[in-house]
Amino acid sequence: MIQFDGVTKYFAGKAAVKNLSLTVGKGEFSVLLGTSGSGKSTTLKMINRLIEADEGEIRFAGEAIRQMEARTLRRRMGYAIQSIGLFPHWTVEKNIATVPVLLGWSKVRVSERVEELFSLLSLDRQLLKRYPHQLSGGQQQRVGVARALAADPEVLLMDEPFGALDPVTRGALQQEMLRIHRLSGRTIVLVTHDIDEALTLADNIVLMDEGEIVQQGKPAELLTQPKNEFVRNFFGRSEMGVRLLALGQAGNAARRGEWLEGEPIAAALTLREALSQFITRRTDKLPVVDDRQQPIGVLHFNDLLNLRELNLREGVQCAG
Numbered sequence: 001m002i003q004f005d006g007v008t009k010y011f012a013g014k015a016a017v018k019n020l021s022l023t024v025g026k027g028e029f030s031v032l033l034g035t036s037g038s039g040k041s042t043t044l045k046m047i048n049r050l051i052e053a054d055e056g057e058i059r060f061a062g063e064a065i066r067q068m069e070a071r072t073l074r075r076r077m078g079y080a081i082q083s084i085g086l087f088p089h090w091t092v093e094k095n096i097a098t099v100p101v102l103l104g105w106s107k108v109r110v111s112e113r114v115e116e117l118f119s120l121l122s123l124d125r126q127l128l129k130r131y132p133h134q135l136s137g138g139q140q141q142r143v144g145v146a147r148a149l150a151a152d153p154e155v156l157l158m159d160e161p162f163g164a165l166d167p168v169t170r171g172a173l174q175q176e177m178l179r180i181h182r183l184s185g186r187t188i189v190l191v192t193h194d195i196d197e198a199l200t201l202a203d204n205i206v207l208m209d210e211g212e213i214v215q216q217g218k219p220a221e222l223l224t225q226p227k228n229e230f231v232r233n234f235f236g237r238s239e240m241g242v243r244l245l246a247l248g249q250a251g252n253a254a255r256r257g258e259w260l261e262g263e264p265i266a267a268a269l270t271l272r273e274a275l276s277q278f279i280t281r282r283t284d285k286l287p288v289v290d291d292r293q294q295p296i297g298v299l300h301f302n303d304l305l306n307l308r309e310l311n312l313r314e315g316v317q318c319a320g
């Protein structure tokens with residue numbers, strides 16, 4: 001869907017992005033991760049030509065973006081940023097409708113789409129006529145995401161979209177993004193420096209340092225097969241284990257066909273959260289139920305120690 005081929009960008013003679021080659025597959029949730037100044041935002045902004053590459057080529061759906069009109073290109077891509085960038089003198093409704101109106105959609109179609117996005121992002125209809133300053137930070141972020149999604153863009157570009165939020169709102173919005181991604185199958189490229197956010201959201205993590213890609217792959221690959229010391233240190237040696245656990249779910253790791261009386265845990269709980277339950281309840285076995293409270297099986301503490309290849313989407317395979 002998006003291809004970088006030997007792309008370099010200089011600022012004042014210094015390369016912010018160096019000879020970068022990268023492919024973002026259609027429908028993939030890719031996360032650009034790295035320390036401050038590693039070139040993540042520059043990479044993202046080159047995709048919609050907010051920043052022009054100096055060398056190399058970027059292609060979108062097979063076509064060189066240099067050959068495309070920047071405005072046309074941007075209308076095919078939603079863009080959401082940390083500072084949100086809502087128009088302060090426009091109502092929420094008008095803000096969300098910006099691109100559909102530019103595209104000449106009919107009034108009925110625009111208002112239907114706004115309704116749809118409100119329900120997708122769990123926003124209260126009362127907010128439609130309000131102005132951005134009359135919303136909480138979390139509501140503003142949701143409206144920012146709704147605006148980026150409004151014209152059903154082929155690609156969604158997000159630059160630290162949840163950066164300024166408290167951990168609870170941030171977690172809720174991350175779950176919304178996963179749901180939207182599952183429902184819409186859109187290609188998403190998100191920039192963050194938050195390791196846990198990247199591990200939660202990404203199909204594909206692109207870890208950058210000093211304008212270059214150090215390693216890219218599935219979250220579990222970066223954790224279990226770090227390419228070098230930088231990757232190992234970046235993910236924090238001491239926290240590697242619990243981060244790996246955060247990729248698995250209790251429902252996938254539970255032993256089927258077993259049952260146990262007692263307060264069950266939900267199948268959707270991550271293994272990291274389950275670990276916490278094992279410790280606070282001082283037990284080594286926990287019954288697991290699905291979202292209809294039906295028994296699934298029993299999660300064994302020992303199985304957490306024997307986890308092999310973990311994968312958030314495909315479930316967890318336990319050894320033994």
Ligand SMILES: Nc1ncnc2c1ncn2[C@@H]1O[C@H](COP(=O)(O)OP(=O)(O)OP(=O)(O)O)[C@@H](O)[C@H]1O
Nearest residue numbers: 011012016034035036037038039040041042043193
């Ligand atoms: N407009 C600009 N003019 C000059 N230098 C810039 C400009 N934009 C970025 N840079 C420099 O390019 C490098 C990469 O910046 P970039 O914003 O891409 O990094 P980042 O990984 O997104 O960082 P952060 O997480 O802090 O946003 C940095 O050294 C930065 O100072």
